[in-house]
Amino acid sequence: xxxxxxxxxxxxxxxxxxxxxxxxxxxxxxxxxxxxxxxxxxxxxxxxxxxxxxxxxxxxxxxxxxxxxxxxxxxxxxxxxxxxxxxxxxxxxxxxxxxxxxxxxxxxxxxxxxxxxxxxxxxxxxxxxxxxxxxxxxxxxxxxxxxxxxxxxxxxxxxxxxxxxxxxxxxxxxxxxxxxxxxxxxxxxxxxxxxxxxxxxxxxxxxxxxxxxxxxxxxxxxxxxxxxxxxxxxxxxxxxxxxxxxxxxxxxxxxxxxxxxxxxxxxxxxxxxxxxxxxxxxxxxxxxxxxxxxxxxxxxxxxxxxxxxxxxxxxxxxxxxxxxxxxxxxxxxxxxxxxxxxxxxxxxxxxxxxxxxxxxxxxxxxxxxxxxxxxxxxxxxxxxxxxxxxxxxxxxxxxxxxxxxxxxxxxxxxxxxxxxxxxxxxxxxxxxxxxxxxxxxxxxxxxxxxxxxxxxxxxxxxxxxxxxxxxxxxxxxxxxx
Amino acid sequence: xxxxxxxxxxxxxxxxxxxxxxxxxxxxxxxxxxxxxxxxxxxxxxxxxxxxxxxxxxxxxxxxxxxxxxxxxxxxxxxxxxxxxxxxxxxxxxxxxxxxxxxxxxxxxxxxxxxxxxxxxxxxxxxxxxxxxxxxxxxxxxxxxxxxxxxxxxxxxxxxxxxxxxxxxxxxxxxxxxxxxxxxxxxxxxxxxxxxxxxxxxxxxxxxxxxxxxxxxxxxxxxxxxxxxxxxxxxxxxxxxxxxxxxxxxxxxxxxxxxxxxxxxxxxxxxxxxxxxxxxxxxxxxxxxxxxxxxxxxxxxxxxxxxxxxxxxxxxxxxxxxxxxxxxxxxxxxxxxxxxxxxxxxxxxxxx
Numbered sequence: 001x002x003x004x005x006x007x008x009x010x011x012x013x014x015x016x017x018x019x020x021x022x023x024x025x026x027x028x029x030x031x032x033x034x035x036x037x038x039x040x041x042x043x044x045x046x047x048x049x050x051x052x053x054x055x056x057x058x059x060x061x062x063x064x065x066x067x068x069x070x071x072x073x074x075x076x077x078x079x080x081x082x083x084x085x086x087x088x089x090x091x092x093x094x095x096x097x098x099x100x101x102x103x104x105x106x107x108x109x110x111x112x113x114x115x116x117x118x119x120x121x122x123x124x125x126x127x128x129x130x131x132x133x134x135x136x137x138x139x140x141x142x143x144x145x146x147x148x149x150x151x152x153x154x155x156x157x158x159x160x161x162x163x164x165x166x167x168x169x170x171x172x173x174x175x176x177x178x179x180x181x182x183x184x185x186x187x188x189x190x191x192x193x194x195x196x197x198x199x200x201x202x203x204x205x206x207x208x209x210x211x212x213x214x215x216x217x218x219x220x221x222x223x224x225x226x227x228x229x230x231x232x233x234x235x236x237x238x239x240x241x242x243x244x245x246x247x248x249x250x251x252x253x254x255x256x257x258x259x260x261x262x263x264x265x266x267x268x269x270x271x272x273x274x275x276x277x278x279x280x281x282x283x284x285x286x287x288x289x290x291x292x293x294x295x296x297x298x299x300x301x302x303x304x305x306x307x308x309x310x311x312x313x314x315x316x317x318x319x320x321x322x323x324x325x326x327x328x329x330x331x332x333x334x335x336x337x338x339x340x341x342x343x344x345x346x347x348x349x350x351x352x353x354x355x356x357x358x359x360x361x362x363x364x365x366x367x368x369x370x371x372x373x374x375x376x377x378x379x380x381x382x383x384x385x386x387x388x389x390x391x392x393x394x395x396x397x398x399x400x401x402x403x404x405x406x407x408x409x410x411x412x413x414x415x416x417x418x419x420x421x422x423x424x425x426x427x428x429x430x431x432x433x434x435x436x437x438x439x440x441x442x443x444x445x446x447x448x449x450x451x452x453x454x455x456x457x458x459x460x461x462x463x464x465x466x467x468x469x470x471x472x473x474x475x476x477x478x479x480x481x
Numbered sequence: 482x483x484x485x486x487x488x489x490x491x492x493x494x495x496x497x498x499x500x501x502x503x504x505x506x507x508x509x510x511x512x513x514x515x516x517x518x519x520x521x522x523x524x525x526x527x528x529x530x531x532x533x534x535x536x537x538x539x540x541x542x543x544x545x546x547x548x549x550x551x552x553x554x555x556x557x558x559x560x561x562x563x564x565x566x567x568x569x570x571x572x573x574x575x576x577x578x579x580x581x582x583x584x585x586x587x588x589x590x591x592x593x594x595x596x597x598x599x600x601x602x603x604x605x606x607x608x609x610x611x612x613x614x615x616x617x618x619x620x621x622x623x624x625x626x627x628x629x630x631x632x633x634x635x636x637x638x639x640x641x642x643x644x645x646x647x648x649x650x651x652x653x654x655x656x657x658x659x660x661x662x663x664x665x666x667x668x669x670x671x672x673x674x675x676x677x678x679x680x681x682x683x684x685x686x687x688x689x690x691x692x693x694x695x696x697x698x699x700x701x702x703x704x705x706x707x708x709x710x711x712x713x714x715x716x717x718x719x720x721x722x723x724x725x726x727x728x729x730x731x732x733x734x735x736x737x738x739x740x741x742x743x744x745x746x747x748x749x750x751x752x753x754x755x756x757x758x759x760x761x762x763x764x765x766x767x768x769x770x771x772x773x774x775x776x777x778x779x780x781x782x783x784x785x786x787x788x789x790x791x792x793x794x795x796x797x798x799x800x801x802x803x804x805x806x807x808x809x810x811x812x813x814x815x816x817x818x819x820x821x822x823x824x825x826x827x828x829x830x831x832x833x
Contacts, residue, residue, distance in 0.1 A: 190760060
């Protein structure tokens with residue numbers, strides 16, 4: 001087995017080196033090491049080979065060759081994903097799109113950008129800024145994550161409620177199929193005739209093809225943005241305040257909630273002036289014309305007061321706005337400081353269920369003997385529980401995973417889902433059985449086969465094997481009864 | 482009324498007998514796509530009812546045959562709206578048909594399409610199975626987005642029985658402005674204005690006139706209107722009738738075929754008295770006798786596609802044709818959801 005693998009590695013590496021710069025065909029274990037995992041480093045695996053093609057023709061050739069030999073291909077962007085979606089396959093090739101890092105065109109009049117998949121999310125906005133434009137979705141990894149990876153995971157960010165996810169902001173992609181053929185999906189129009197295959201590609205985790213070019217919509221930069229910070233004595237009051245803002249007909253650009261544990265950790269890290277006595281904190285950002293922002297900021301402050309806010313602060317300058325956001329945006333590393341390790345979950349729930357879900361989670365926290373802090377995209381119901389653990393303590397990660405699985409099952413129970421923006425990858429593949437029944441999973445497999453009949457694109461990710469679903473459901477049932 | 486059980490039985494019968502189905506709601510969009518023949522009608526017009534509506538969650542779930550006028554009446558009670566402003570066709574348009582055809586009104590570039598708003602669906606696939614994809618929450622990346630895939634598929638991928646979709650609060654204020662301009666100048670000006678943070682909810686050119694609609698916070702609308710009156714000499718219009726006609730797709734009347742371009746918003750296309758530029762340039766309407774291939778090439782040059790929207794020979798193809806690779810992928814996706822080819826065969830393409 002090991003010998004056969006080594007032989008295949010040598011043979012493939014030689015074949016790739018025929019048309020790719022040999023420096024970019026990585027066969028030695030040491031140089032391959034950084035590719036063993038994505039942002040979820042608890043899951044790792046060494047690949048057969050790593051290749052970094054520099055041209056479209058090379059990508060097509062890699063795909064054709066792998067297709068002919070039945071070799072799995074795992075496309076990889078910046079490797080910042082959080083679901084092990086880009087974790088290598090021991091018999092597969094990691095196809096890195098890192099060399100595809102050019103912004104090909106920005107059309108200020110049509111407000112679009114045509115970019116290669118390896119371009120960083122934030123780099124799009126930076127390049128568009130001279131035209132007064134920016135790219136909407138802003139995942140917290142936006143400094144590092146690539147647009148190709150954003151398409152693969154249908155990434156969101158803190159501005160989703162108003163500006164949508166990746167799927168709402170991508171007009172078109174160029175895709176290399178499993179057999180190496182080139183196809184353009186979507187168009188420069190807002191829709192295209194025929195089946196909307198773009199709907200499938202966004203969030204498909206590299207299971208359907210390799211994205212080699214992306215055209216995105218750009219948005220006008222708002223004339224003004226301002227944020228209101230409010231502390232609340234209970235999670236319930238903060239949740240009700242969110243509902244009251246929506247009920248008043250206001251759609252904030254961002255609406256974030258943090259629970260007490262997250263507030264304390266973030267404040268210690270960022271010194272943003274967060275209210276340490278509050279059980280929950282809301283950050284509500286309004287953007288648009290100056291007149292609109294002034295009108296709505298006053299309205300939101302009034303609503304928060306009426307809903308029992310214990311403290312309210314409105315940013316008076318860009319510096320202050322940035323400082324208030326800094327606490328929220330650094331919440332993950334901040335929590336990292338109060339615990340050796342943390343595990344970030346990504347469930348979505350109807351907002352009305354928030355208080356119930358958080359209460360249940362605190363009970364589970366006691367059962368599992370693990371602390372949990374919560375950061376919540378309150379506007380769109382996307383919850384990020386951070387489970388604190390110590391990977392060096394035997395069995396603690398296994399307990400953390402079990403706790404995480406219970407949280408996701410709870411999300412589904414209250415009408416939500418197992419992942420809002422991080423994706424399924426390998427991490428949540430078992431929980432797919434909680435959200436979907438066998439007929440639905442089988443349907444997803446048939447769709448996969450439509451693009452990838454032999455199942456060589458990122459195998460083992462995204463959609464679980466049916467037999468395993470039944471096992472998992474039986475196991476989960478046993479645990480709860 | 483929930484007719485799912487009967488619908489599943491009809492689909493099972495169709496599979497067993499090999500008799501393909503023509504899926505139908507209230508028939509308001511019967512003119513879209515190709516003419517089909519020899520199909521048995523699968524009627525969803527009585528599969529109606531709002532299943533749930535939570536105004537604070539901004540989510541509604543309705544059975545496919547529910548009329549848009551009923552949906553809008555419920556939303557009105559909570560001062561909310563369907564942001565894609567889909568045509569009502571006299572109110573009888575259904576939510577299922579709206580999703581299947583992915584038709585949107587003038588607000589589409591800002592409010593999104595029904596394709597953007599759909600959060601989840603319940604479907605009957607070509608094996609007669611009842612499946613649920615997506616859900617009632619804003620963000621959901623578990624599994625492929627089969628719900629969104631239904632948008633514009635004209636019912637070729639399954640029977641949509643239930644749709645969950647995002648709704649939004651109604652804008653506080655709306656106003657209409659106009660300016661006499663050539664089509665070329667209008668395309669440039671509307672594109673430039675769309676690049677500012679002005680609260681635009683419509684940008685259209687028709688018959689030598691640029692029409693702009695502003696919706697949003699009272700203060701923002703008032704301020705932008707004053708600014709545009711001053712900077713561009715725009716004048717306030719009594720526009721509600723015009724924008725209603727635009728939404729209902731009946732500005733261009735006549736017996737000749739109606740064509741729809743979906744293109745790059747800033748593209749320069751030839752325009753005459755029988756054309757309309759909507760969606761800030763992304764959607765163009767044209768009435769007249771033309772060849773599909775000719776207009777298809779023009780659309781392709783402009784980065785988009787063409788549809789023979791209404792009238793003309795509808796036994797022939799009515800949409801831009803995909804190349805061989807894309808054709809293959811579409812066929813495979815169709816086969817994955819409808820292996821026996823029983824749902825609306827030939828409606829989208831003659832070959833599918």
